[in-house]
Amino acid sequence: MTNARTIAICNQKGGVGKTTTAVNLGIGLVRHGKKVLLIDADPQSDLTRCLGINGDEVENSLGKLMYQMTENRKPDVSDSILHHKEGVDFIPSNLDLSSMENQLVNAMSREKVLDNLLKEVKGQYDYILIDCMPSLGMLTVNALTAADSVIIPVQAQYLPAKGMTQLLKSISLVQMHTNDKLKIEGIVMTLVDSRTNLARDVIDTIRTNYGAGIRIFNTDIPIAVKTAEASGVGKSIYAYDPGGKTSMAYDNLTKETNYEKSTLN
Numbered sequence: 001m002t003n004a005r006t007i008a009i010c011n012q013k014g015g016v017g018k019t020t021t022a023v024n025l026g027i028g029l030v031r032h033g034k035k036v037l038l039i040d041a042d043p044q045s046d047l048t049r050c051l052g053i054n055g056d057e058v059e060n061s062l063g064k065l066m067y068q069m070t071e072n073r074k075p076d077v078s079d080s081i082l083h084h085k086e087g088v089d090f091i092p093s094n095l096d097l098s099s100m101e102n103q104l105v106n107a108m109s110r111e112k113v114l115d116n117l118l119k120e121v122k123g124q125y126d127y128i129l130i131d132c133m134p135s136l137g138m139l140t141v142n143a144l145t146a147a148d149s150v151i152i153p154v155q156a157q158y159l160p161a162k163g164m165t166q167l168l169k170s171i172s173l174v175q176m177h178t179n180d181k182l183k184i185e186g187i188v189m190t191l192v193d194s195r196t197n198l199a200r201d202v203i204d205t206i207r208t209n210y211g212a213g214i215r216i217f218n219t220d221i222p223i224a225v226k227t228a229e230a231s232g233v234g235k236s237i238y239a240y241d242p243g244g245k246t247s248m249a250y251d252n253l254t255k256e257t258n259y260e261k262s263t264l265n
Helices: 018-031 046-050 062-070 095-105 110-118 138-146 158-162 164-177 197-210 225-232 245-257
Strands: 005-009 036-041 089-091 127-132 149-155 183-190
Touching: 005 018, 005 138, 018 036, 018 046, 018 127, 018 149, 018 183, 018 225, 018 245, 036 046, 036 062, 036 110, 036 138, 062 095, 062 110, 095 110, 095 138, 110 138, 127 138, 138 164, 149 164, 183 197, 183 245
Parallel strands: 005 127, 005 149, 036 089, 036 127, 149 183
Antiparallel strands: none
């Protein structure tokens, strides 16, 4: 197995379906025969909760691993990897990670702490997906520096779409200073209510303004109560609502992402 293809799921705006996309894309890849590691890089630990774990009860978290790295200790990453019953591995998070923003300011090679941490396990997986926090601080810079590419979930509403400019500037800065190989995998439209003119207008605007230079996934993720319900019981949408519109959409997104020959921008 070669080094994992590492993808950051990133948007500085919260509530756009970022964590849901990370979980269901990750488990979707497992369902297609891939070995996947999810990284919860958000102190709010939403991904950890979505996988049925209370972050407050976790002893070995991402925050602890990164702290050990900044103290020039070599942590055993495998001790922090948990396994979900649907086949995906993950490194959980909790509030310990929130202190890392300040800790990283004075750390050597501060942008590469997560990248150096993941080198220990990259050979064990086909994919590593990093669920970023909804900000553009040092933790997100670490995620983008560690990644081969970034998927940008964008909610089909006006304000989340408007924030794209700042996010793209931040990605450009990472490309210039810490990871010149970082590519934009694509934009995926999330929480889409296809019945509304607003959703259709926003999708059209995104495709018009960004489609020439950035891949826009063909798959739109519909808004659905069952998606939130699935997260609340620690299941993927595939297990909670098999055959539903959202599970079919995430399976299609998985197929779009899981291609052998890269066509990244």
